[in-house]
Amino acid sequence: MTTLELQKMANEVRKGIVTAVHSAKAGHPGGSLSAADVFTYLYFEEMNVDPKDPKNPDRDRFVLSKGHTAPGYYSAMAHRGFFPVEDLKTLRHLGSHLQGHPCMQHIPGIDMSSGSLGQGISAAVGMALGGKMAQKDYRVYTLLGDGEIEEGQVWEAAMFAGHRKLDNLVVIVDNNGLQIDGKIEDVCSPYPIDKKFEAFNFHVINVADGNDMDQLRAAFAEARATKGMPTAIVMKTVKGKGVSFMENQASWHGVAPNDEQYAVAMADLEKVGEALCQK
Numbered sequence: 001m002t003t004l005e006l007q008k009m010a011n012e013v014r015k016g017i018v019t020a021v022h023s024a025k026a027g028h029p030g031g032s033l034s035a036a037d038v039f040t041y042l043y044f045e046e047m048n049v050d051p052k053d054p055k056n057p058d059r060d061r062f063v064l065s066k067g068h069t070a071p072g073y074y075s076a077m078a079h080r081g082f083f084p085v086e087d088l089k090t091l092r093h094l095g096s097h098l099q100g101h102p103c104m105q106h107i108p109g110i111d112m113s114s115g116s117l118g119q120g121i122s123a124a125v126g127m128a129l130g131g132k133m134a135q136k137d138y139r140v141y142t143l144l145g146d147g148e149i150e151e152g153q154v155w156e157a158a159m160f161a162g163h164r165k166l167d168n169l170v171v172i173v174d175n176n177g178l179q180i181d182g183k184i185e186d187v188c189s190p191y192p193i194d195k196k197f198e199a200f201n202f203h204v205i206n207v208a209d210g211n212d213m214d215q216l217r218a219a220f221a222e223a224r225a226t227k228g229m230p231t232a233i234v235m236k237t238v239k240g241k242g243v244s245f246m247e248n249q250a251s252w253h254g255v256a257p258n259d260e261q262y263a264v265a266m267a268d269l270e271k272v273g274e275a276l277c278q279k
Helices: 003-024 029-034 036-046 067-080 085-090 122-135 152-163 184-188 193-199 213-225 258-277
Strands: 061-066 142-144 169-175 203-207 231-236
Touching: 003 029, 003 036, 003 067, 003 085, 003 142, 003 213, 003 231, 003 258, 029 036, 029 067, 036 067, 036 142, 036 213, 061 067, 061 122, 067 085, 122 142, 122 152, 122 169, 169 193, 193 203, 193 231, 203 213, 213 231
Parallel strands: 061 142, 142 169, 169 231, 203 231
Antiparallel strands: none
């Protein structure tokens, strides 16, 4: 897809996020919106996946380690064709296949159930090692929150991945600077993130704007060209990106918009879409 097509799709993914969380009256919009661009890039450009054959053994794998941002994950998957976009309105409803955190038993295309912070990267590392042992060419991607990497298990997994030179693994950190209790630097600072991954023998790519498709394209191309070590992409993003009153507000980590706020949010995204259509 072209950069413009990816931008338009990311805006549709954002509409799906806001709609799902509003419909559920619960969920995590802030971190879903900050990661909407990388979800879009992964599912529409980077990863070898097929909605018609979600269990293909040669497919690329994705693990959402920060599982609470499932609304963003689901929206990207729905727009990619894994299930109907209309299903997003059933998020967290009784009987819906779209639970508050990803569940691999109920949704085609989800490679790992997740939600307990810190654990998803371990599963991704295991998948990457399995690919190496089976001499498969698939790649494994995992998305972590910057607050999530305060968890010790993250660094155990990183140590193992670096030691085993898992160059089929890409760890992405959504560095929006905020977690549920406020700024990450005030809660329990994980900085400098890049130096930590370098210490565990990762090739590190710092992305100045993780909400910019061209910068994401360059980063993933560099990751694909990296041999002999895993890659960590540390991307600076805006929490709540695209919705005026949610941007850079920790209070929107895990709160659903009411009817009035939903209308404002959708109007914000409609304006973004109109501007993109004029490019």
